[in-house]
Amino acid sequence: MVNSDERCLLGCGNIELFFFYHHPASLSKAMGLNHHVRGSQMSQSDSVDEDVQAFLPDQDQLHTYDDLTKVNPVTPTTVLKCLQARYRMKVFYTHAGCTLVALNPFQSIPDLYSLDVMKEYHCAPQPQEFKPHIFIVAEKAYRNVRSQLEPVDQSLVVSGESGAGKTWTSRCLMKYYATVAASSSVLKSQNTVKRIERRVLDSNSLMEPFGNACTLRNHNSSRFGKYIQLQLDRCQLLVGASVQTYLLEKTRVSCQPANERNFHIFYQVTHQASTCSNIYIFYCLTEDCFQDTVEAMDHLGINAEKQQQIFRILAGILHLGNLGFSSSVDESQPCNLDEKAKGFLHRAAELLCVSAEDLQTCLRVQTLRAGKQNMLKPCSQAQCIVRRDCLAKLIYAHIWSEFLDVYGFECFHINNLEQLCINYANEKLQQHFVAHYLKAQQEDYVSEGLEWSFIKYQDNQSCLDLIEGSPLSVFSLLNEESRLNRDSDARALKVRLEKELCGNANISWHKFSQVPHFTVAHYAGKVSYQLEGMVEKNKDPVPPELISLLQKSDNQLLQQMFSQHQTENSTKGLSKVTVVSKFKNSLESLMKILHATTPHYTRCIKPNPECKPLMFKKQEVVVQLEACGIVEAIHISAAGFPLESLESQRKRILSGCAFSIQCCWRRYQERRRRTRQQSASLIQAAVRSWLVRKKVQRWIRAARVIQSAWRRWQSLADAELDDSMDLMEERVPALGSEIRERGSVQLSTIHEPVTVRAWPMGLALASAPRITVSLTSTGFQKMLSLLNCLNLISRKGEYKAETNQCTRELASIRAEPQVSKRHFKKNFNPYIFHT
Template identity: 45%
Template sequence: MEAIVANVLKNQSENLCRERITTSKKKKVSLSSKSDRNDVWAKEEEQKLPSVEDLIKLRPLTDKNVLRCLEARYLTDNICSKAGITIIVVNPFKSIPGMYEPVQIKKYYEGNCKALPPHIFATTDNAYSAMKLGLGQVNQSIIVSGESGAGKTWTTRCLMKYLTSLAEYNPSGFSPSPVHCIEKRILDSNPILEAFGNATTQRNHNSSRFGKYIKLQLDRSGFIIGASIQTYLLEKTRVVHQGPKEKNFHIFYQMLQSASDEERTSWGLPLHDSTQQKIFNFLPRVEVSTVESSLSNTREALKSVGINSKQEDKIFKILSAILHLGNISFTQEEDDDACDMDESASVQESLRMSCSLFGIEEEAFSKYLLMRRIAAHHGNRKSVFMKPCERAEACNRRDCVAKLVYSRLFDWLVSFLNKHTTAKHSYAFIGLLDIYGFESFSFNSLEQLCINYANEKLQQHFVSHFLKAEQDEYRNEELTWDFCQFTDNQPCLDAIEGKISVFSLLNEACKLNRSSDPSALRERILSSISNPFVSKKLKGSKQSSGFVVRHFADEVEYTVDGLTEKNKDYIPPELTEILASSKNLFVRTLIQEDIIAQKKSRSSNAKVPVKTVISKFKNSLDELMVTLRNTTPHYIRCIKPNQQCTPGVFNATFVASQLSACGVIATLAISRSGYPYNYNPMQIAACKGFRIESFKVDMDSSYQNCKLPPKESCQALLEKMCGLDDKENELPGQRSPYKIGRSKVFLQDEQLAKLEREREQVLINKAVCIQRNWRRLMRLKIDRERHMAAVTIQAGGDDKVYFALPS
């Protein structure tokens, strides 16, 4: 793959060097320059790099200079840089004093963000201001993207902190204020979701194993009145299986590390002073990190959002029951024989404890783990019989219960948060998207395929919204423009989700209940998909069966072992029924929807369509993309400086591959010569037009009488403010401060900021005028009432004394 940054300005006095980012099949990135390959930067130029806050201002604008600038800023703790419409944040892997403190929040909220250094707070403030001004689409979205370990979760947390800090509104004088209570509940949802949805992976100690889109709901005054959370694809298989050097979800380690002896006894966990610590098979690694030891923070957050101590106790009992499930094992004398429950004391104790915590009968649960129910139809008759299971199948049924209960517990928590924080009605919302980063491990399965598919969709949204749409709009508006090349990932998406694609073949295998033979599935995928983005396994791969997808970020090899089973996500109905018979009301509540779905399928004579993991995830992701397209997007690109997560280390090759993959270089080239803001002339005339009289342009009466069209009135305003749009007299390397196309007005940052300042000043002047006249009216009213009262008093005391009322 070769990404080229072309010269986007003709006759430019300072021509851009034609640089290349070349990636081989193994994705090794090399930088080369045809014009000045052997140049050595002077020391004074090197010293200026940390002060270049906007990468567009680099001269010359080359890949090499962008990397040098990012590295110089990173090593001086300037981790935020502006790149056109995008903010680039390089993960420092350390705490930078004052970076996200309340003082910094106040600085960006009260100051002029355009005059301050680049920061994620500036992006958030831009979204908030755009929502309040009402220019374009009212609803806003902030899309936080990047590789796993690039700092997306932390960035999203800071964005929420900034937005909630803007809502200091308490007209009734309550203590604490209603907004403060909503703010605290919204912020406290973070540690809950991180405890139950984050885990340690090979690349990140606090990796989000689910995606989330948080809508912060606002009223017309811009105050937060609620929030809702939409989650995507929790990696529930992590509950029962973790890869090498990986861990289970944080909450299990928090519970084991910090629970008191009394709670341990109640939950069936080993005591602190126990001579033989119980080892849980679902927790192969027991060492605890800082995030995994903060049970007090999680419990405080649970209390803050409204979960009482009894509900909290039920949650931890469910978690303990899941851990005990993992210690249930089975024995099998020979292959193809039926298995039996392991009779050892430890296994029997785990079985007894898990059944006790779930509130189900031990004998019935053991029976349904060891035997599978089969229904046979003979015309109108139906026969049901039980078939013994082999050990592998019994283990799968045990794991199925653990995954089912944990995923439903996670869904219940999200539903509880939404119930207690979502407002019924709102004027607008600002959405924060924090979704899993691109993943490529030694073993990649259905989870990685869905995660990387989501990243492909987000990249395609960025390409279609900015890189492609921006240039198409300039062409349609007949603006003078030199077009820039960029990589479109639509062919890759066609290979994954098209008519004949990986997704369609996997869903077909599930619907037709085909054999789960990995070799046959692999051959079907490779022979049916005629797309260069899907190929055979990588050279040197240890996987016996797999296929390769060439994503925008890297080539990833996916194993076909277990893909069909994971996609089916089949839940044996007899196991759901045994949980439905639980004496524990909380357990029954968790699986209530599954029971309802089973009853509907039984009552319906027609065949119920199979809902696979892929189809459900694709539908939810399509809904997300519709939401994003109906909002004004703001982009934050999180960059991982090195693969070891070490502070102070900047791997230029690794960073270059991330910049190239996510289109930052093409974004810079377009943004440097483009216009990031465009509006309909009617919007400028309506929102800005009343400022025309301050420039003493003789057109107020004609505009009021609609004799002057909005386009001409808008042009008169911009000419007075910014100067003439003189295309013939433009100097080389310069661009007009604005452009007026066939139906839209295109503005630079400076011009939009100037218009907003002028508009704000007019609003202030009008507000002062209204207040002045209102006070005058109130004063006259009071004086009139006083005069009338005085005349009435005097007339009653002396009939010969009269005073006239003031005219």
């Protein structure tokens, strides 16, 4: 089956899968894959039984081991025996530490992937407590995105040999995410999710016929690469999906190895030719999936008119493949078409909506540019065949939809550039597994201070250096040969590879082989690659005459596909990017995405090479276990921490609630600040109240002292004033006759000065140079109220006393400047004083 890499970025940001950017996030699936070929032979069954007996006397209980980390000792034979026992009991999934092992049953088991089973795993509080299943891996990635404050993209890496069941696994993962992420109470959201779900699932139904083919190792082998990204929002609802494709095996359109087939779509179309207008019937194998392909096109928005255009183009490609050429006697003349080929030429031109004469000219005549002049050169028979195949591959590649499905490891009788790129991709994915788990996990144990002895594992870095390294590698030498403006020579390329790369232990050659080739020791086994035609495939040249021909087509789809193609290929001064360079750049971009995610690994195992149901061949399985590093992963998981402890579970739960914890912490800090502020206010109010009370108490005590002193002084002043008044009345018997003016008395007219013995009033009168004394009925007492606060120096001055009436009663004294007043209890007669 196919390998596939499915990556769901969950996020509201980006699960961007994962991610949501916060715009949506996405859940990302990376169904990437490794494969391998048989390399080593396993030990005899007797030794297997001995190893098994060492840890489990009762072999009837082997199928109960859901996790291979419980096996002791961990050896390839004991692991193999457990898998075999479970496979016989029709248990196809087994945990192996951080990895899930999936055995391909090669038969349909509907109840194992039903909707009820999906809901059961999705709604379970602890899905890990259930039996091992691919849905456990899917649900774990889904919950990781949902439970984190900042969503982290999750990648699901499904690996295995070609035919191990990766395509089926990818289908199950896509259907699971489309199902669990499609629940919403809003009708609009439900419609959107269901539409996306339908398109995601139908994309597989469309990709497989156009991108899969029957090979020797797999009846439904993916011949392309695809990268799927499912996008989720903050509510974990499916809001979008994006697809990218990589390296379609275009050569299969024109040439297939022995006992292999072309892409499925050609057999579907020819089988249903009677129902499609203007499609001519070919002899082919029976295919009955054409209606499913048409329905998938309908769901993906490809209308009936466009479908007919696609089918016409596919039929035209088939007719192009029947064109045959024979060399002309005169080398200056173009090659001749075979008699049988003339009918195919007109049919192909009719289906492609181009002129038959223009089509024939493009295939037989080459246009050369010398400066500003164009020269026509007849093509040889081999060149005509190459141009015919190039036209067919060019058209099919542009029809191809965009979707990614990473290949499985491949080793055929004839391997060329396509297989080299496929196996290079699987080497990168294996390195990702090694770097992320086998290496990083052991380094974490050492950094945490645990007693740990490193477990040896197979590191494929040297193999990657051989393929992609700098400055010298297989890819770099291929690119150099491709940029040279000369015909490729396979033997010369082999000599150069031997000279430049002889220092790498992962490359070898058969010295006595007549076919130029080289052998690479991949992590999954040795694979030999033929050099014949590899440089031409890397160049992937497209004659400009073919582009011009297709741009003149009356088929709207062809016009649309090739409208911008000429400008891209006719640019002068820029070297054309080679196939391996484009594939390497695309794969590096994909690996950057995978390194930024949290990976979840699933290893698909092919039980037998014949793809027969419930047949388990030990030699076939043990080689796959050794190649993909399952045994080493079990060793590390068993010796380390194969199961999550309670502390880690608590940490994961709390980390999922980090947002709530932060909100609660902020609310707690705000509440504590308000409490402290209120407490401080109460304390300050109490202190201020106490200080005020103390101050008032001091004032009260001071007031009492002042009042006591005042009363004492008042009593003395009353007595002294009475004595002074009596003395004054005796000395001035006839004051009225001396008054010159009614209501006023000049103090200076008194011949004998009168001494005011009341010292407070005397000080008040003596303090100012000029004092006016006002006579009222009550003002005098008010004025005397503040005399005890004055501290005045006695000075001479003139004073004037005024009366408000002709009576001899003095009511008050007003002095300038105004001074404090003290109350006096008695009135006295007015006099004029002179001091």
